[in-house]
Amino acid sequence: MACINAPWSEENFSCSICLDVFSSPVSTPCGHNFCRTCITKYWDEQVKYKCPVCNELFNTRPDLRVNILFSEMVDRFGTSVRVKEQPCVEPAEVPCDVCTGTQLKAVKSCLVCFTSYCQTHLEPHQRVARLQKHRLVEPMDRLEDRMCMKHDRLLELFCQTEQVCVCWYCTETDHKSHPVVPLKEEYDMKTAQLGKIEAEFQQMIWERKLKIKEIKDTVEMSKKDADREIADGLQVITALMRCIEKCQDDLNQMVKERLKSTEKQAEDLIKELEQEIEDLTNRSSEVKQLSHTKDHLHFLLAFRSLKNPPPTREWTIVEVRPPSFVGTLRRSLGQLEETLIMEMKKLHDAELKSVQQYEVDVTLDPDTAHPKLILSEDGKQVHDGGVEKKLPDNPKRFTSKFYVLTRQSLSSGRFYFVVQVKDKTAWCLGVARESIDRGGGIVVTLENGYWTLYYDKDGLVFRDNPDVRLPLRAELQKVGVFVDYDEGLVSFYDVEARVHLYSATGCTFSEPLYPILNPCNYAFKGDNSAPLIISPVSQTD
Template identity: 60%
Template sequence: MEQQPIGGMASATSWSEEDFSCSICLDVFNSPVTTPCGHNFCRTCITVFWDDMVQYKCPVCNELFHTRPVLRVNTFILGMVDQFRSSVRVKEQPCVEPGEVPCDVCTGTQLKAVKSCLVCYTSYCQTHLEPHQRVSRLKTHQLVDPLDSLEDRMCKKHGRLLELFCQTDQVCACVLCTMTDHKSHPVVPLKEEYEVKTAQLGKIEAEVQQMIKERQRKIKDIIDTVDHSKADADREIADGVQVLTALRRSVEKCLDDHNKTVQEKLKSTEKEAEGLIKELQQEIKDLTNRSSEVKQFSQTEDHLHLLQTFRSLKDPPPTRDWTTVEVRPPSYVGTLRRALDQLEETLNMEVKKVPDLRSALHKYACDLTLDPNTAHRHLSLSEDNRKVTRVGVDQSYPDHPDRFDSWPQVLGREALTGRCYWEVEWGGGVEIGVTYRGITRRGGGGDSMLAGNNKSWTLDCYDGRYSAWYNGIKTVLPLLPAGSTRIGVYLDRPAGSLSFYRVSPGGGGSSDTLTHLHTFWSSFTQEDLLPGVRVGWGSSASLCSRFFSCLSDP
């Protein structure tokens, strides 16, 4: 390829790579030399080319030389090639955009900085960074991602590098600051405090994520509770339709009133749930924003920037304690019966055909016994482990990891699955309830006390009154025992409900009546549920058989 002469006022940047290419290797000249005929080649290329020849000729014009020519460096071409290479490197680098850090060395068009030197306090593009990658002394300098306002890394008072952190005043300091303003304060290197702060940010992030998960679980619990409530409402309406449809026109008004009542209760529950979900979603949004902010802080590699801006981290958004918040769906027990009572005078015969609540629950009756391995040593079991009495003398029970060592409590042996109904005859003062198998057995704290935690629920029968307990919170119930010493317990795990009833004597068997006392609602986990009893001084409790008879009955 014939080379064009280079002259005039043209600069290297106005030429193409082809103008500076060796006709042998077809690449940009490397150590260009000139032959006597005026053509230019890379020194290595022309040397190797002539090494294999007997007669020496120019690869371009084929001029023959009787002796091997002496090659001379073309200084003009060498300078132009260097300019051309530099211009190519500059063109390949991006220009600085708004918001980006510019190269402090570039003149004219400023290129985007790729690194900042914390020793030189200068930001460099790829071209001007080259000495730091080549010169041994400069290689020891600390390079970081491009930083703006490097002058902020200097102490404004002493003009020295900010390389320490005062733990008392929570500010960055230079060496001279530690001899004056922060003389008696504990100071550490920036990196050490950076690691402390990033650890704090990690902890904050973990706490935020945990709060988000808890609220997401709470939303699920609320939705599940509403779904269970809908299922209960559907069953109640279906029962009403089954009975009242047979009465046709005479009970149409009763049927309409009954359905309206159920729907209004359900609507009220849904409205309450929607409000709680909306509040939880807002908290999740606020916490997500905080999580993003914390993550942004955590990802910075700039020790000083993080420490200087750490205090600007916003306070956590106000959140509500959702531990005890729950949707309490209404009880539909007795709704149908009350509707029928309004027609008792004219439909007395039809009303008698409707089974009472106790008879309906009979199909869920279960035989339960008490587990001696869980009984506190002040509790005596008798009557085939169906009766428990609190005594003042330690019983000779063997050591067992399931035994309560502080609270006078005992659990049932059989796990409760699906739907279960049982009755307990009590005397004195007792708490009757249900607990997860995993309740703590050691110590006298709330973790091991029935209803002193979120793993158990009880009904307290004592001193002529009833109280419902959960998670250490007491709810006094308006109904009184009124001569009854028996409690009915109905657990509906699929529906997420645990109900307690007062069993009023009516001659025994199906003639006894149930009065609803209280219902707990919860999304029960897969862990086993067990019946449990806590017994007061001189008190006792007996588990009745599935035929509702207790061995202690007269």
């Protein structure tokens, strides 16, 4: 009997499924040996019954037989026989589909068996002639996803028309006329694009980080502006409170001084009257005493000195007039008014400087101008030409009123512009929404989309229903218009006097706003030939 030790290697005593020494080895009809537990579990998980080593298919589940001689040999080797160590699979590597215990790293994938094998389980494909014809490739995970569902072939090509992976059979059927390239070529092209895509993503990330910084900076600036506004407001209000307290003290002092003067006068007169009463009382007593004397000589001598009363004032013309407080409060409040005017001028000046930072460069749009209007070449001036020009029809053009819009509009944020109105006897300017009626009977109100000031010899008004009449301190030279679209605010300023004229607040804007000008008829209410001029914000402004 031949010795069983010498010609056998350790691999001969290991199960090709668990890669460990056989435990209760059994044989399949094709002659391969497995642990009873391993082959039983393997077939429990299969739809078709085949040998894990040679892939021979069985019509029914085979009966497992115990090879007595082989079992004795396995027992003789016992636990000393182990499969040589192979590398275990790492997270990024493809595991062997046959290993049941510790999964080992696959070294090849079979495109016929749709299975990935470690070095041990790959052995039949290297030894069995029929299995050697199978197509082996580098290990691939999810082999079923790499196969064409229609033709059961490897997806090796890429259709550039439909941007899908296809097999060779697909190029002869559904994708016959489409340009196809190997997956590697498309992969290289797409990989090259990744750099550009990544750069675009980084650019988008940078832009959004920049926007975050911009928003944070805006919030921080807003906090500083709020703190400054509170501090300035507190300073002004404190000054006003001091002025009010001073006015109150001055009023109290003035009234008290007048009352004190009256009281002093009354006191002096009363003292004088009391003295005269005392003198008269004494004289009356002397007269009474004299009336009882019987001495004729003494009576006659005394009577001459007593018949006349002592010197007194003519009290019928003497009076104590109560102090007059008429105008006292007014004069006292006049000081407060002067202080208020001074502080308001400071506030107006600061407010005007604040809105001037939002100056925009606007030019008039000739496509919107009424046919009688004449615009300068630079689009900064407009006046009535007196003659209506024949112009092509344009839905943007005003046909009934002498209006013209600018080319520029505002749909968010803030803007400020200045219009010179010097030497004009009538004009209208402000902003209007894009959808205003430009023909027929134009009614200039907020409801119809106009926020404008109107001036003529009768004064200055803000156009609405009804109009808001405004005080005109002096002849206007320049009018500043400020719009805060998001806050719903339209404000007008006398630029030269640096005075706030009027503000429309709580407005609702839902479409673009355009600056709008109307120089009015040149013969309207006097000579009105001077143009309206869109002026830049000068340093003195």
